[in-house]
């Protein structure tokens with residue numbers, strides 16, 4: 001089934017910049033779609049529309065699930081909360097009981113490989129570990145669709161490759177569908193079942209291909 005459906009989506013910012021033009025895109029259950037393209041081609045705009053932070057000026061963007069997870073480049077952990085307290089945040093906002101929160105958070109912490117670091121504060125973690133904590137926080141929502149905006153863009157190459165492998169494992173185990181934004185073609189091919197190529201001026205899709213042997 002189709003979790004995300006963009007039809008002829010255009011977005012014009014108030015200053016007249018056309019960030020997206022005529023974008024058709026779907027993400028089906030079981031798909032991990034990567035959008036690749038140069039800086040300024042409209043990738044973040046596309047993801048902001050998918051996440052509901054922006055509305056399309058023309059066309060329609062439909063999300064067919066309420067369980068959407070987001071991971072952005074900046075992990076946005078609360079600095080005064082430890083890992084467990086940060087990971088519990090979304091469950092707290094859903095009014096889950098403390099026992100349920102604890103269980104959800106611990107499962108997510110284990111999944112991302114942060115067991116043993118529950119009491120660490122964000123500043124005591126490496127960049128990669130902060131990103132994993134951020135991922136764990138979203139996993140507590142048990143998302144059907146996961147949106148990633150260059151989550152590993154600020155990390156060094158080795159950490160990045162490592163986290164890409166971890167993300168692939170999670171995708172297979174947890175069976176969420178993904179829409180992943182990156183400017184790295186190799187990362188796109190490595191991660192996805194389908195690659196969408198965007199070009200700037202104005203932002204539109206110029207190519208797309210299914211990856212023949214995903215994972």
Ligand code: ADP
Pocket residue numbers: 013014015017018019037038039040041042043044045046203
């Ligand atoms: P990418 O993520 O591929 O770098 P963006 O979606 O951030 O691209 O930006 C697409 C285009 O829209 C760029 O030309 C950018 O300068 C412009 N843009 C982004 N946000 C705004 C905004 N709030 N107001 C005006 N123009 C914007």
Ligand code: ADP
Pocket residue numbers: 124125126127128129132159162
């Ligand atoms: P990641 O790949 O998650 O960024 P690093 O490569 O930075 O992790 O760190 C490798 C290992 O070093 C971690 O799995 C962890 O065991 C340990 N480590 C990193 N930062 C800390 C820290 N602040 N306190 C204790 N151990 C740490």
